[in-house]
Amino acid sequence: MDDKLIIGGREIISRLFIGTGKFPANRIIPDVVRMSGAQVVTVALRRIDFDSDEENMLRYIPKDCILMPNTSGARNAEEAVRIARLARASGCGNFIKIEVISDNRYLLPDNLETIKATEILVKEGFIVLPYMNPDLMDARRLKDAGAAAVMPLGAPIGTNKGLKTREMIKILIDEIDIPVIVDAGIGKPSDACEAMELGADAVLVNTAIATAGDPVVMAEAFANAVIAGRKAYLSGLGPVKEYAEASSPLTGFLR
Amino acid sequence: MFITLNGKQTEVDNGTTLVGLIQSKGLEPESIVVEYNYEVLPREKWDSVVLKENDNLEVLRFVGGG
DSSP: OOOOEEETTEEEOOOEEEEOTTOSOGGGHHHHHHHHTOSEEEEEEEEOOTTSOOOOGGGGSOTTSEEEEBOTTOOSHHHHHHHHHHHHHTTSOSEEEEOOBOOTTTOOBOHHHHHHHHHHHHHTTOEEEEEEOOOHHHHHHHHHTTOSOBEEBSSSTTOOOOOTTHHHHHHHHHHOOSOBEEESOOOSHHHHHHHHHHTOSEEEESHHHHTSSSHHHHHHHHHHHHHHHHHHHHHOOOOOOSSOOOSSOOSSSOO | OEEEETTEEEEOOTTOBHHHHHHHTTOOGGGEEEEETTEEEOGGGGGGOBOOTTOEEEEEEEEEOO
16 A cells, blocks of 8 residues: 655655653663564754763664754744754754743643744745644645644653544544654553544654653554554544444344 | 853953863863854864953753753
8 A cells, every 4th residue: 555654855665753761761762663563753853961971862762763952941933943953963853843832721722823923934945834723724735834733632741541632533534634643641552543434644653652651662662553543544444323224134034 | 261161150361262261171072062152162163262350151951862
């Protein structure tokens, strides 16, 4: 089946994107990436703390991955742009996940500032993937601004609550003709599968894998779920009916 | 003299170069990015920077994130 996901001119075979935060130890990340099959891997950019012995995260991410730095920590468009430019100066490529958050309780994205940052960064040649609240008009504005995809949240970051925004995400999938990648809130493989069955182009998972009992095995479980959900979507789900309809013939033997 | 390094007032010797400071902190240059007085400073320009009083330097690196 010819089923390609192309973002920023790159062909992306795995529709499971993964984040690298919150893992119990960085040394398991190479195995997590391998078992997840992910090609797109997110990282964050932070000030170095000279008083602590921090590790270089890039050492744990296989070189053939597409690195997608996020702009976490940005509270407005200007800060997101600043972080994006710094991230690109590392030489890791031009993918950027825009994340603009000023609400500390629910970590919900600020769509207006996200749109402003997208407009600026697209003009500077970035491949921009904005994390957003799933609003159709804002998704259209992001598309018009040149976003390479939109990344609506399923539920607040790190909650593992699943697709709470399902109906709104479905509308984006139906109406927006750039890739829709469900980001945040996906708590278990069945949530990822559900998003893919719905027609999402990909999912981004971090907390559900990082905080699992065995993150490496969970990464594989997510990989399988994403493949299952995508195949189900492509093959076309059977209709839902109100009343029973026998799968076996009811006549021809005892009656 | 004093510079602001990652938001903290930090004393450095007169004549300290950016590369010298990075080396003295034991950092691998390929793992970090630098913002010098609010402008991104590409790696190839690090050699030519001699720090001045009240410079603002941000040194960052990638960490885990989603």
